[in-house]
Amino acid sequence: MPAPLPLYSVLPFVAVLLAIAFLPLTLPHWWESNRNKLVISAGLGLPVLLLYLAREPRTLVHTAGDYVSFIALLTGLYVIAGGILLRGDLEATPAVNSAFLGAGAVLASLVGTTGASMLVIRALLQTNRERARVTHTVVFFIFLVSNIGGMLTPLGDPPLFLGYLAGVPFTWTLRLWLPWLTMTLVLLATYFVWDTIQHRRESRAALRRDHTRIEPLRIHGGLNGLWLAGVVAAVALLHAPVREVAIMGLAAISLWQTPGEIRRANQFTVYPMIEVAVLFLGIFLTMIPALELLHLRGAELGVREPWQFFWAAGLLSSFLDNAPTYLTFLALAQGLGLPGEVVGVPHSILAAISLGSVAMGANSYIGNAPNFMVKAIAEAAGVRMPSFLGYMLYAGTVLLPLFGLVTLLFL
Numbered sequence: 246m247p248a249p250l251p252l253y254s255v256l257p258f259v260a261v262l263l264a265i266a267f268l269p270l271t272l273p274h275w276w277e278s279n280r281n282k283l284v285i286s287a288g289l290g291l292p293v294l295l296l297y298l299a300r301e302p303r304t305l306v307h308t309a310g311d312y313v314s315f316i317a318l319l320t321g322l323y324v325i326a327g328g329i330l331l332r333g334d335l336e337a338t339p340a341v342n343s344a345f346l347g348a349g350a351v352l353a354s355l356v357g358t359t360g361a362s363m364l365v366i367r368a369l370l371q372t373n374r375e376r377a378r379v380t381h382t383v384v385f386f387i388f389l390v391s392n393i394g395g396m397l398t399p400l401g402d403p404p405l406f407l408g409y410l411a412g413v414p415f416t417w418t419l420r421l422w423l424p425w426l427t428m429t430l431v432l433l434a435t436y437f438v439w440d441t442i443q444h445r446r447e448s449r450a451a452l453r454r455d456h457t458r459i460e461p462l463r464i465h466g467g468l469n470g471l472w473l474a475g476v477v478a479a480v481a482l483l484h485a486p487v488r489e490v491a492i493m494g495l496a497a498i499s500l501w502q503t504p505g506e507i508r509r510a511n512q513f514t515v516y517p518m519i520e521v522a523v524l525f526l527g528i529f530l531t532m533i534p535a536l537e538l539l540h541l542r543g544a545e546l547g548v549r550e551p552w553q554f555f556w557a558a559g560l561l562s563s564f565l566d567n568a569p570t571y572l573t574f575l576a577l578a579q580g581l582g583l584p585g586e587v588v589g590v591p592h593s594i595l596a597a598i599s600l601g602s603v604a605m606g607a608n609s610y611i612g613n614a615p616n617f618m619v620k621a622i623a624e625a626a627g628v629r630m631p632s633f634l635g636y637m638l639y640a641g642t643v644l645l646p647l648f649g650l651v652t653l654l655f656l
Contacts, residue, residue: 247300247301249541250534250537250538250541252538254293254296254534254538255531255534255535255538257289257290257292257293257530257531257534258528258531258532258534258535260289260531261285261286261289261290261527261528261531262564262611264285264289265524265610265611265633266632266633266634267633268285269632269633270632270633270634279516279519279520279523282520282523282524283523283526285527286523286524286526286527286528286530287526287527289527289530289531290526290527290530290531293530293531293533293534294530296534297533304533304537305533308529308530308533310485311529311568311569312525312526312529313489314485314488314489315403315525315529315568315614316521316522316525317488317489317492317493318357318359318403318476318480318489318492319359319518319521319614319615319618320492320493320496320518320522321476321492321493321495321496322356322357322359322360322363322473322476323359323363323517323518323618324496324499324500324518325360325469325472325473325476325495325496325499326359326360326363326364326469326473327363327508327511327513328466328469328472328499328500328502328503328507328508328511328513329364329464329465329466329467329469329470329473329507330367330464330465330466330507330510330511331364331365331367331368331371331462331463331464332371332460332462332463332464332465332510334371334372334374334375334458334459334460335372335459335460335461335462336372336456336459337372337373337375337376337444338444339436339437339440339441339444340437341372342369342372342373342382342436342440343433343436343437343440345365345368345369345372345386346369346385346386346389346390346432346433346436347389347429347433348365349361349362349364349365349369349386349389349390349394350389350390350393350394350429351394352364352365352390352394353389353390353391353394353395353401353402354394354395354396354397354398354400354401355398355400355401355477356400356473356477357395357400357401357402357477357480358390358391358392358394358395358401358402358613358615359391359614359615359618360473360476361390361391361394361395362386362390362391362615362618362619363615363618365386365390366383366386366390366619366622366623367511367512367622367626368462369382369383369386370383370622370623370626370628374626375451375452375454375458376444376447376451377447377448377451378443378444378446378447379623379628380628380629380630380631381436381439381440381443381639382436382440383619383620383623383628383630384630384631384636384639385432385435385436385439385643386619387607387615387616387619387620388432388607388640388643388644389429389432389433389436390615391606391607391613391615391616391619392603392604392606392607392612392613392615392616393425393428393429393432393603393604393607394425394429395603396418396421396424396425396599396600396603396604397418397419397421397422397425398415398418398419399413399415399418399481400477400480400481401418401603402567402602402603402606402613403567403568404562404567404568404570404571404572404599404602404603405418405571405599405603406480406568407568407571407572408571408572408575408588408595408599411572411575411588412588413587413588413595414587417587417595418599420592420596421596421599421600423655424596424600424651424654424655427650427651427654427655428604428647428651431647431650432643432647435643465507465510466503466504466507468502468503469499469502469503472495472496472498472499475491475495476492476495479491479492479495480492512622512625512626514625516621516625517617517618517621517622517625518618520617520618520621521614521617521618524611524617525614528565528611532565532569535565536565536569536570536573539561539573539577540573540576540577548574548577549581549583551593551594551596551597551656552597552652552656553597554574554578554594554597554598554601555597555598555600555601555648555651555652555656556601556648556652557574557601558570558571558574558597558598558601558602558605559600559601559602559604559605559608559648560601560605560608561573561574562601562602562603562605562606562608562612563605563606563608563609563612564609564611564612567602567603567605567606567612567613568602570602571598571599571602574598574601574602575588575590575595575598578590578594578595578598593656596655596656597656600651600655600656604644604648604651605644605648607640607644608637608640608641608644609633609636609637609640610633610636620636
């Protein structure tokens with residue numbers, strides 16, 4: 246058995262996080278290149294790669310499989326959703342924007358946070374193109390559609406799907422409906438007030454343009470809905486590597502069948518997907534020692550109560566990939582000798598791990614893959630998005646009090 250890892254083995258992971266946080270601020274032009282992001286990810290991941298080639302090659306194989314599955318699913322959803330065009334321009338009132346966010350939050354549990362984000366974000370940006378104050382709308386979109394919305398089914402977010410594969414009944418996640426509804430309604434109410442204030446600050450000319458340039462929403466490329474359903478079925482019914490082959494096949498069919506003008510109208514490019522793939526390459530590699538240390542020394546954290554699991558799993562999911570974080574805390578809970586009501590843990594503990602892993606993925610851009618993708622799409626549409634730390638300030642202001650409320654009410 247390999248010797249325990251020293252604590253400094255997590256330094257490459259910390260360096261990846263610091264690079265994502267500060268390089269966009271200090272070297273913005275240099276950081277725009279995905280090639281330069283690859284240099285950072287590969288350079289910081291290389292020491293971990295060499296360490297585990299000598300220490301535990303099977304861990305690298307397992308991590309590589311997880312990474313391929315992760316990127317294949319995101320790519321499939323991104324490509325297929327990019328072939329569905331919601332064309333039109335509604336008046337971007339607070340009520341209309343809130344309806345977009347609410348519909349996206351519901352959709353996230355049906356087609357996943359990535360699928361829902363890619364389907365809705367472009368229509369939302371199109372509706373708000375006459376307005377100057379849009380940043381807060383995209384931030385709340387990440388909160389609701391890219392994260393919190395996806396907690397009602399195992400298809401909604403990767404941690405819940407991994408839980409399903411580990412033996413959690415498919416319908417168990419419906420137990421989370423009340424926390425889901427509470428967080429969704431609180432965020433929608435907060436957003437409505439916030440957007441009402443921002444709407445009143447828009448110039449008269451902008452509001453006049455917004456009022457006169459109205460077109461009803463129409464769906465183009467609707468056949469992609471069939472391929473999207475195929476991806477959902479593949480995730481639910483198939484196993485690797487057949488699952489990944491099926492997903493990529495459906496993505497290829499979408500590329501072949503969808504008229505090019507639809508993707509051009511969607512401003513569909515491979516840049517956001519490459520950015521996610523490159524950054525998460527570094528994250529997946531460098532997080533291996535961090536997860537190993539958590540497995541070995543997690544009991545030293547003294548985590549036993551539901552609220553402790555919620556915050557511990559949630560805060561780690563803010564920066565680690567939330568899927569392995571979910572599995573790590575599930576394993577930790579299974580080793581505590583608590584009543585085994587579901588997969589060897591109490592319902593309350595599993596609910597806390599699930600809520601923390603899914604909801605707190607909204608705390609940072611790297612908490613969940615759709616966060617980065619939405620950010621990149623919004624910036625391509627001309628929206629000035631906050632920096633890594635600026636986004637965390639939004640999250641701390643809005644989400645931390647909400648998570649405190651969830652702790653008091655449900656944990």
